[in-house]
Amino acid sequence: MLEAKVVEIGPEAVSPGDPLLILFDETASQQLRRVSIVQRFISANDNGFHLQAGDQLLIDDQGYQVIHVGKLVENNMDAIGHATLFFEPVPKQPQHNGIYLTPYQLPQIKVGSLIRYVPQTH
Numbered sequence: 001m002l003e004a005k006v007v008e009i010g011p012e013a014v015s016p017g018d019p020l021l022i023l024f025d026e027t028a029s030q031q032l033r034r035v036s037i038v039q040r041f042i043s044a045n046d047n048g049f050h051l052q053a054g055d056q057l058l059i060d061d062q063g064y065q066v067i068h069v070g071k072l073v074e075n076n077m078d079a080i081g082h083a084t085l086f087f088e089p090v091p092k093q094p095q096h097n098g099i100y101l102t103p104y105q106l107p108q109i110k111v112g113s114l115i116r117y118v119p120q121t122h
Helices: 030-034 073-080
Strands: 002-009 020-024 037-041 056-059 062-069 083-086 098-102 114-118
Parallel strands (some): 020 037
Antiparallel strands (some): 056 114
């Protein structure tokens, strides 16, 4: 399991009509920070970031099931802590940087929230 703490929420990061959240780590530029949730990883990620359909993502005590992970997510998360969380059905052409989650409802998120990336037990 990998854990991150939300350290900043940009003024344009959460929009009730837009079912997505953009994540970056603290290397994000000021422009990106305006529209992003900035996360700081607080647990070691020695083997790189791995997430797949069937895994779970927890934001505080709100649980989400991963239904699709785009092909750029692992590299982007390892390099700059970046992925876009989509709380909507997977489209015909999903975003390469997207993690698609169910239920389709934006979480309550605040500075200090914990994001946990939980692989299913095999």
